[in-house]
C-alpha cells in the first residue's frame with residue numbers, strides 16, 4: 052500500500068444532513084487523478100455521529116476497487132480520521148432506528164460493501180443492549196456491596212420511609228382487623244384507636260415537602276405541599292379540633308383510603324433507595340391511586356361538609372369582624388372556600404400522578420427494549 056492519501060488533498064462535506072460528498076487526490080485506476088463520490092443517505096443523519104465509512108486502496112482501481120465499509124449502527128464519537136491506509140468517517144443517524152438500506156438509491160453502488168466484522172443485525176444489537184444492561188446491573192450491585200456505599204442521604208430516606216411504612220401498615224392492618232372483628236361498630240371509634248399514630252405519620256410527612264424543596268428527592272414541591280397540607284388540614288382542623296367529628300364513620304373512610312396507598316408507596320421508595328424494584332409493587336404504587344385519590348378527596352369533602360354546621364354552631368376559629376360591623380365571620384366560610392381548593396388540588400395532583408405514571412412505565416418499556 053503506497054502512502055498516497057496522506058500526501059494528497061481530501062475533502063468531506065455534508066449537504067442537508069443527508070448527503071456525504073467525498074473527494075480525494077491520489078493514485079487510482081485512472082492514475083494520479085482527482086477521485087470523488089457522493090452518497091445520499093436514506094434518512095437524515097447528524098453531521099457529527101454514526102455510520103463508519105472506511106475507504107481502502109486508494110492506489111488501486113479507484114473507484115471500482117474502492118472499498119467502503121458501512122456499519123448501520125450508532126456510534127457516539129464525532130470523528131473523521133485519515134490514516135495511511137484509510138479514511139474513517141463516523142456519521143450519526145438523526146433518529147435512532149433500523150434502516151432497510153444505507154442510501155436512497157435501491158441498487159447499491161458497486162464500490163459499496165458492508166464490513167461484516169462490524170455488521171450488526173437487529174437481533175445482534177438487541178443482544179448487545181441486553182448484555183450491556185446486565186453488565187451495568189452487575190456493576191451497580193457490586194457497588195452496592197462496597198462497604199460505606201450507603202450514603203447519609205440513602206440511609207436517611209430509607210429510615211424515613213421505613214418509619215412511615217410501619218406507621219401506615221399498623222393503621223391499615225389495625226383497621227382491617229377491627230372491621231372484621233367488630234363489623235360496623237369499628238367505624239365509630241376509628242379516631243380513638245388510630246388518631247395518635249395518624250397524627251405522628253402525618254406530622255412527619257412534612258419532611259416530604261422539605262425533601263422536595265431541597266432537592267433530596269426528584270419530585271415537585273407543589274404536589275407534595277398540596278398533599279401534606281390537604282391531609283393535615285383535615286386531620287388537625289376538621290377531626291382534631293372538633294370532638295363532634297370523632298365518632299363519625301367518615302374518619303374511618305378517610306384514614307383507610309390514606310393508608311391504603313401508603314402501604315405501597317413507602318416500600319416502593321424503600322426499594323428505590325437501593326436502586327431495586329419489585330415490578331408488582333411498582334405497578335401498585337402507580338395504579339392504586341387511580342381509584343383511591345378521587346375516593347379520598349370525596350371522603351375528605353364529606354368530612355368538611357359535616358364539619359360546616361358544627362363550626363357555625365360553636366363559632367370555633369371564627370374571625371372577629373371590625374367593631375363597626377360587629378359579630379364575627381364563621382370559619383365555615385373558610386371551609387367552603389377550602390372545598391373549592393380541594394377539587395383544584397385533586398386536579399393538580401391527579402395530573403401530576405398521571406404524568407409520573409406515564410414517565411415510569413414509558414421509561415420501563417424503553418429499558419425493556
Ligand SMILES: CCCCCCCCCCCCC[C@@H](O)CC(=O)SCCNC(=O)CCNC(=O)[C@H](O)C(C)(C)COP(=O)(O)OP(=O)(O)OC[C@H]1O[C@@H](n2cnc3c(N)ncnc32)[C@H](O)[C@@H]1OP(=O)(O)O
Pocket residue numbers: 208212259268269270271274275276277278280281282308309312316320321323324339340343344345346347348351392393394395396397400404407
Ligand atoms: C396554597 C394553599 C393550597 C392548599 C391546597 C389544599 C388543597 C387540598 C387538596 C387536597 C387533596 C389531597 C387529597 C388526598 O389527601 C387524598 C388521598 O391521599 S387519598 C389516597 C390516595 N392518595 C394518593 O395516592 C396520593 C399519595 N401521595 C403521593 O403519591 C405523593 O404524595 C405525591 C406528591 C402526590 C406524588 O409523589 P411524587 O411526586 O413524589 O411521585 P413519585 O412517587 O413518582 O416520586 C418521584 C421521584 O421521587 C422519589 N421519591 C419521592 N419520595 C421519596 C421518598 N420519600 N424516598 C425516596 N425517594 C422518593 C421517587 O422514588 C421518584 O424517583 P424516581 O423517579 O427516580 O424513581
